[in-house]
Amino acid sequence: MNDDTAGVRQALIAAGQPEKALAADPDRKWTTAQLQEDFEVLGYMAPFVTVRRRSDGARGSLEFTHSPRIYFGWSEHKDN
Secondary structure (H helix, E strand, O other): OOOOOHHHHHHHHHOOHHHHHHHHOOOOEEOHHHHHHHEEEEEEEOOEEEEEEOOOOOEEEEEEEOOOOEEEEEEEOOOO
């Protein structure tokens, strides 16, 4: 499978973008254990993860930092 986003995603990680975005995000944040409680993980493409929210089945994505592993920036996919 050809991933046309790999270069952009790697550049985001190398530039520290996930950590910058985390620091600027005032909304909810999740540890790995909390993520597993609230979401079903559908796929990873670092620094993003696609998930299904357990409470209502809504699909969306989160961004994450590597270490410590923190998930943040819930964005619901409107094509549910």
